[in-house]
Amino acid sequence: MNDSTKTILLTGFEPFGGSQTNPSQLVALALDGKGVGRSQIKSAVLPVDRTGGPQALLEKMALYHPAAVVCLGEASRRTVVSVEKIAVNWMDFRIPDNQGEQLCDQMIDPEGPAAYFSTLPVREICMEILSGGIPAKISMSAGTFLCNQVFYTGLHSLATQSLVVPMGFIHLPSLPEQASRVSSPIASMSLETSVRAVEIALDVIQKRI
Amino acid sequence: MNDSTKTILLTGFEPFGGSQTNPSQLVALALDGKGVGRSQIKSAVLPVDRTGGPQALLEKMALYHPAAVVCLGEASRRTVVSVEKIAVNWMDFRIPDNQGEQLCDQMIDPEGPAAYFSTLPVREICMEILSGGIPAKISMSAGTFLCNQVFYTGLHSLATQSLVVPMGFIHLPSLPEQASRVSSPIASMSLETSVRAVEIALDVIQKRI
Amino acid sequence: MNDSTKTILLTGFEPFGGSQTNPSQLVALALDGKGVGRSQIKSAVLPVDRTGGPQALLEKMALYHPAAVVCLGEASRRTVVSVEKIAVNWMDFRIPDNQGEQLCDQMIDPEGPAAYFSTLPVREICMEILSGGIPAKISMSAGTFLCNQVFYTGLHSLATQSLVVPMGFIHLPSLPEQASRVSSPIASMSLETSVRAVEIALDVIQKRI
Amino acid sequence: MNDSTKTILLTGFEPFGGSQTNPSQLVALALDGKGVGRSQIKSAVLPVDRTGGPQALLEKMALYHPAAVVCLGEASRRTVVSVEKIAVNWMDFRIPDNQGEQLCDQMIDPEGPAAYFSTLPVREICMEILSGGIPAKISMSAGTFLCNQVFYTGLHSLATQSLVVPMGFIHLPSLPEQASRVSSPIASMSLETSVRAVEIALDVIQKRI
Numbered sequence: 001m002n003d004s005t006k007t008i009l010l011t012g013f014e015p016f017g018g019s020q021t022n023p024s025q026l027v028a029l030a031l032d033g034k035g036v037g038r039s040q041i042k043s044a045v046l047p048v049d050r051t052g053g054p055q056a057l058l059e060k061m062a063l064y065h066p067a068a069v070v071c072l073g074e075a076s077r078r079t080v081v082s083v084e085k086i087a088v089n090w091m092d093f094r095i096p097d098n099q100g101e102q103l104c105d106q107m108i109d110p111e112g113p114a115a116y117f118s119t120l121p122v123r124e125i126c127m128e129i130l131s132g133g134i135p136a137k138i139s140m141s142a143g144t145f146l147c148n149q150v151f152y153t154g155l156h157s158l159a160t161q162s163l164v165v166p167m168g169f170i171h172l173p174s175l176p177e178q179a180s181r182v183s184s185p186i187a188s189m190s191l192e193t194s195v196r197a198v199e200i201a202l203d204v205i206q207k208r209i
Numbered sequence: 210m211n212d213s214t215k216t217i218l219l220t221g222f223e224p225f226g227g228s229q230t231n232p233s234q235l236v237a238l239a240l241d242g243k244g245v246g247r248s249q250i251k252s253a254v255l256p257v258d259r260t261g262g263p264q265a266l267l268e269k270m271a272l273y274h275p276a277a278v279v280c281l282g283e284a285s286r287r288t289v290v291s292v293e294k295i296a297v298n299w300m301d302f303r304i305p306d307n308q309g310e311q312l313c314d315q316m317i318d319p320e321g322p323a324a325y326f327s328t329l330p331v332r333e334i335c336m337e338i339l340s341g342g343i344p345a346k347i348s349m350s351a352g353t354f355l356c357n358q359v360f361y362t363g364l365h366s367l368a369t370q371s372l373v374v375p376m377g378f379i380h381l382p383s384l385p386e387q388a389s390r391v392s393s394p395i396a397s398m399s400l401e402t403s404v405r406a407v408e409i410a411l412d413v414i415q416k417r418i
Numbered sequence: 419m420n421d422s423t424k425t426i427l428l429t430g431f432e433p434f435g436g437s438q439t440n441p442s443q444l445v446a447l448a449l450d451g452k453g454v455g456r457s458q459i460k461s462a463v464l465p466v467d468r469t470g471g472p473q474a475l476l477e478k479m480a481l482y483h484p485a486a487v488v489c490l491g492e493a494s495r496r497t498v499v500s501v502e503k504i505a506v507n508w509m510d511f512r513i514p515d516n517q518g519e520q521l522c523d524q525m526i527d528p529e530g531p532a533a534y535f536s537t538l539p540v541r542e543i544c545m546e547i548l549s550g551g552i553p554a555k556i557s558m559s560a561g562t563f564l565c566n567q568v569f570y571t572g573l574h575s576l577a578t579q580s581l582v583v584p585m586g587f588i589h590l591p592s593l594p595e596q597a598s599r600v601s602s603p604i605a606s607m608s609l610e611t612s613v614r615a616v617e618i619a620l621d622v623i624q625k626r627i
Numbered sequence: 628m629n630d631s632t633k634t635i636l637l638t639g640f641e642p643f644g645g646s647q648t649n650p651s652q653l654v655a656l657a658l659d660g661k662g663v664g665r666s667q668i669k670s671a672v673l674p675v676d677r678t679g680g681p682q683a684l685l686e687k688m689a690l691y692h693p694a695a696v697v698c699l700g701e702a703s704r705r706t707v708v709s710v711e712k713i714a715v716n717w718m719d720f721r722i723p724d725n726q727g728e729q730l731c732d733q734m735i736d737p738e739g740p741a742a743y744f745s746t747l748p749v750r751e752i753c754m755e756i757l758s759g760g761i762p763a764k765i766s767m768s769a770g771t772f773l774c775n776q777v778f779y780t781g782l783h784s785l786a787t788q789s790l791v792v793p794m795g796f797i798h799l800p801s802l803p804e805q806a807s808r809v810s811s812p813i814a815s816m817s818l819e820t821s822v823r824a825v826e827i828a829l830d831v832i833q834k835r836i
Contacts, residue, residue, distance in 0.1 A: 079288060079396035080388070086741065088713055088767065105750055114713065115742035123732055133386035135394035140715065141767040176402050177342035179289070185344035187288035187396035193385050295532065297504055297558065314541055323504065324533035332523055349506065350558040497706060497814035498806070551804035553812035594820050595760035597707070603762035605706035605814035611803050 006039040006067035006209055008202060009060055013073055013146065016048035017095050023172045023194050024072035030195050037206035039067065046071075046150060048098040050091070053146050054153035061154065067209040068166045069154055070120070070202065073147035075171035076178065079187040080135035081197045082171040083126045084142040087152035088115045092144040108152050116155035120168030121208065125201045134197045142169055166208060170201060215248040215276035215418055217411060218269055222282055222355065225257035226304050232381045232403050233281035239404050246415035248276065255280075255359060257307040259300070262355050263362035270363065276418040277375045278363055279329070279411065282356035284380035285387070288396040290406045291348035291380040292335045296361035297324045301353040317361050325364035329377030330417065334410045343406045351378055375417060379410060424457045424485035424627055426620060427478055431491055431564065434466035435513050441590045441612050442490035448613050455624035457485065464489075464568060466516040468509070471564050472526075472571035479572065485627040486584045487572055488538070488620065491565035493589035494596065497605040499615045500557035500589040501544045505570035506533045510562040526570050534573035538586030539626065543619045552615045560587050584626060588619060633666040633694035633836055635829060636687055640700055640773065643675035644722050650799045650821050651699035657822050664833035666694065673698075673777060675725040677718070680773050681780035688781065694836040695793045696781055697747070697829065700774035702798035703805070706814040707762035708824045709798040710753045711769040714779035715742045719771040735779050743782035747795030748835065752828045761824045769796050793835060797828060 012028030015021055025045050032043035044060045046053045061069060075082060089112050096102040122138055129136040142148040151169040158165050172194045179188035221237030224230050234254050241252035253269045255262045270278060284291060298321050305311040331347055338345040351357040360378040367374050381403045382388075388397035430446030433439050443463050450461035462478045464471045479487060493500060507530050514520040540556055547554040560566040569587040576583050590612045597606035639655030642648050652672050659670035671687045673680045688696060702709060716739050723729040749765055756763040769775040778796040785792050799821045800806075806815035 080394045085717065086715060088742065090712070090744075090767075092765075113740055113742075114744050115715065115740075117717075117741050130389045130394070133389050135385060135388035135397055137394055138719075140717075140771060144767060173396075176344060176398075179344035180339045180342050185289045185339070185346055187382075188344055188398070188402075189385075190399040190402055192401070193397075193399055294508070295506060297533065299503070299535075299558075301556075322531055322533075323535050324506065324531075326508075326532050347510075349508075349562060353558060498812045548807045548812070551807050553803055553806035553815055555812055591814075594762060594816075597762035598757045598760050603707045603757070603764055605800075606762055606816070606820075607803075608817040608820055610819070611815075611817050 004038055007064045008036065008039050008041050008206065009064050009066035009069045010041050010043045011046050011057060011060070011071045013046050013048050014098070016098055019178055021175060021178060022074050023175045023191065024074050026191055027072055027172065027194050027198050031198065036202045039206040039209065041202065042066070048146050050097050050101050050103060050146065050149065053150050057150050057154055058157055061157065066165065068205050070205065071150055071154065071169045072198065073169065073171050074174060076174045076186065078171055078173055080137055080173065081129055082137055082139035083122050084118055084139050084151065084169040084171060085122050086115050086117055086140060087142060087148055087155050087169065089113065089152055090144050091149055094145060097146060108149055109156055112156050116152060116159065118168035119155070119166045121204060122168065125204050128200050128204050129197045132196065132200045134193055136197065139171065142171065147171065166205060170198065213247055216273045217245065217248045217250050217414065218273050218275035218278045219250050219252045220255050220266060220269065220280045222255050222257050223307070225307055228387055230384060230387060231283050232384045232400065233283050235400055236281055236381065236403050236407050240407065245411045248415040248418065250411065251275070257355050259306050259310050259312060259355065259358065262359050266359050266363055267366055270366065275374065277414050279414065280359055280363065280378045281407065282378065282380050283383060285383045285395065287380055287382055289344035289346055289382065290338055290403070291346055292331050293327055293348050293351040293360065293378040293380060294331050295324050295326050295349060296351060296357055296364050296378065298322065298361055299353050300358055303354060306355060317358055318365060321365050325361060325368065327377035328364070328375045330413060331377065334413050337409050337413050338406045341405060341409045343402055345406065348380065351380065356380065375414060379407065422456055425482045426454065426457045426459050426624065427482050427484035427487045428459050428461045429464050429475060429478065429489045431464050431466050432516070434516055437596055439593060439596060440492050441593045441609065442492050444609055445490055445590065445612050445616050449616065454620045457624040457627065459620065460484070466564050468515050468519050468521060468564065468567065471568050475568050475572055476575055479575065484583065486623050488623065489568055489572065489587045490616065491587065491589050492592065494592045494604065496589055496591055498553035498555050498591065499547055500555055501540050502536055502557050502560040502569065502587040502589060503540050504533050504535050504558060505560060505566055505573050505587065507531065507570055508562050509567055512563060515564060526567055527574055530574050534570060534577065536586035537573070537584045538623060540586065543622050546618050546622050547615045550614065550618045552611055554615065557589065560589065565589065584623060588616065631665055634691045635663065635666050635668050635832065636691050636693035636696045637668050637670045638673050638684060638687065638698045640673050640675050641725070643725055646805055648802060648805060649701050650802045650818065651701050653818055654699055654799065654821050654825050658825065663829045666833040666836065668829065669693070675773050677724050677728050677730060677773065677776065680777050684777050684781055685784055688784065693792065695832050697832065698777055698781065698796045699825065700796065700798050701801060703801045703813065705798055705800055707764055707800065708756055709764055709766035710749050711745055711766050711778065711796040711798060712749050713742050713744050713767060714769060714775055714782050714796065716740065716779055717771050718776055721772060724773060735776055736783060739783050743779060743786065745795035746782070746793045748831060749795065752831050755827050755831050756824045759823065759827045761820055763824065766798065769798065774798065793832060797825065
């Protein structure tokens with residue numbers, strides 16, 4: 001790695017909710033160590049744990065001093081790649097996390113603002129993924145579970161440190177094998193397609209850092 | 210081709226409704242000429258034309274004397290592979306066919322029965338596709354457009370000739386590139402996944418012929 | 419009742435699947451005894467029971483010699499009134515009936531045809547309900563549970579007796595109170611709106627008998 | 628009106644997007660002047676106009692000095708009453724407003740924070756509507772059109788004036804007559820049901836003011 005190489009931190013989550021896999025984990029690991037422009041991807045898999053998840057993200061951010069942060073998550077009820085616009089200071093877990101904790105109507109940080117916008121070029125990322133022939137949309141809600149919590153925590157940490165590091169979140173649909181195992185099979189996206197969507201996003205991002 | 214080689218006729222449709230492509234066409238062509246067990250696949254692409262579509266199917270059936278017939282079609286509003294259970298003697302086109310004809314509330318054959326069941330092992334095909342890690346379901350309606358018309362026409366032709374040839378229909382979701390070009394992007398399935406689903410179906414079928 | 423008064427048999431179903439109520443039951447009872455044109459409505463509530471349901475329908479048909487038969491059912495996953503076009507000779511119960519029986523992949527009558535079309539003026543009924551300001555559609559599948567079973571049984575009975583009696587099936591969405599009690603609240607239709615939709619349908623039908 | 632009577636400002640929107648009606652307008656007008664506990668409802672219908680809409684809200688707030696503000700809007704693609712949790716500083720109009728303006732990716736107030744939480748008891752309102760037998764949910768996005776714009780503008784105005792006035796937004800499904808006029812009929816909620824849901828919400832609110 002020469003002096004001008006920058007790090008993009010790319011995170012996924014471990015499986016949760018009874019699933020054996022998680023597309024965000026597989027996509028993050030598939031791109032670990034890869035180069036994109038003059039940047040290099042460092043991947044991490046976060047636990048689905050209200051305490052351990054955000055903590056692991058902050059540790060990786062402290063470790064790598066990344067020039068950009070892209071967090072990935074699974075959205076099993078979405079049919080297309082969702083580029084999240086906003087992280088909200090709210091937790092209301094639909095299911096328990098992997099430690100069995102299920103928070104209801106709680107702020108992530110009682111001192112923090114209601115929300116932060118993604119600092120990624122959300123519109124451009126969405127347009128480029130679509131141009132690449134992959135269905136995508138801008139989403140105005142990353143939910144109220146770990147995905148949103150980690151997204152908010154990262155942005156809040158950067159803001160309180162006055163660090164100008166582009167950071168955002170992308171939700172991926174379930175994998176075909178996951179979609180085939182629920183009682184009423186649902187929409188899915190292949191791992192190859194999701195990997196390609198994230199590569200396109202990272203390519204947009206690396207041009208800005 | 211030795212004496213015991215049997216032919217499985219596999220059809221798809223050309224693009225329609227303003228689309229540039231059709232997953233059923235691409236899947237049919239991808240498998241053309243391939244062997245499955247002791248059978249060989251012969252593929253054909255049918256026109257989306259109320260007259261030409263069914264006629265092309267019947268011509269191919271007359272030409273190949275297939276041991277089984279599997280028709281494929283695109284169902285852009287479905288999220289999983291749909292193994293059709295029943296063909297209905299009814300046409301009510303939501304959009305015009307590629308000749309600009311839009312039929313409303315008309316029987317396919319005024320002398321024919323109300324419906325024919327698929328003569329494929331629908332349940333087993335669906336279960337095997339699911340076991341292969343691909344989301345699928347049994348569908349009780351193939352719609353009222355060309356897909357259902359071709360499906361009914363084939364079964365009616367076999368029935369009136371007293372030919373015992375397994376025949377059925379499988380609907381495939383849109384391809385990612387199609388799903389990315391509509392104004393509100395929709396669910397999709399990659400070509401690779403759809404090809405694999407149809408291969409699994411054909412493998413189930415070839416064991417029965 | 420003078421000599422020219424005709425009877426329209428209107429059936430609903432008792433609650434099932436853990437619900438305390440059923441819009442089809444409430445609509446049928448709300449219209450029991452009412453006149454529509456020169457016809458009078460006789461309502462019956464059928465058990466959700468693979469044996470008792472069809473049997474109760476046939477008994478009521480034998481008792482009343484109706485000039486038309488309209489069966490109602492609940493379709494909790496539909497958002498609009500669904501005028502069913504076709505009854506299929508197939509049972510594949512998604513949930514057990516109220517006797518705990520759950521049939522899988524079985525014909526209703528192994529001697530019967532694959533399907534019967536509704537003998538109601540389906541298109542006109544749908545158009546009139548829409549003109550009345552109520553969302554409705556023609557449906558090509560009444561499912562594979564009791565609703566379809568009763569629908570098929572009635573049409574098969576009339577056909578085998580060569581009786582020309584218009585008969586059909588209309589699916590109604592859940593009531594608001596039902597929709598409010600599921601874990602993720604769903605679409606609903608008020609009882610008043612469903613009653614009105616069925617009144618409109620019966621008015622179309624009575625003009626034909 | 629005696630000294631202790633408080634005013635609750637209840638707003639709806641005029642029709643937009645080619646529709647002839649708007650449930651939020653009808654509900655607001657149906658409740659205008661009514662009493663709820665010791666409070667009285669004052670209703671207003673806001674124009675669907677990026678300039679005129681927020682301005683009309685602020686004028687009514689200045690005029691009535693309400694003790695609480697509840698804005699209503701139509702969400703034609705939602706199937707249940709949606710109690711909005713958060714207003715976002717963002718506009719991205721899916722369709723033009725009634726003046727023909729269609730904003731894309733713009734902040735409502737470049738000086739304002741990313742978002743404000745509703746200051747209504749969102750959870751309690753949702754639970755009470757459900758207890759009343761009406762399907763409802765908490766929503767994490769009020770969209771990026773006029774509804775969200777008016778919601779944000781009101782909360783921002785109160786915040787900048789340091790006024791502690793509970794304010795929130797409730798989205799209502801389409802009316803049956805609207806749902807019956809689109810090309811593929813959609814879910815709806817009757818006016819009576821929507822009025823009742825809003826009455827329940829107002830009753831929760833008046834106990835807090």
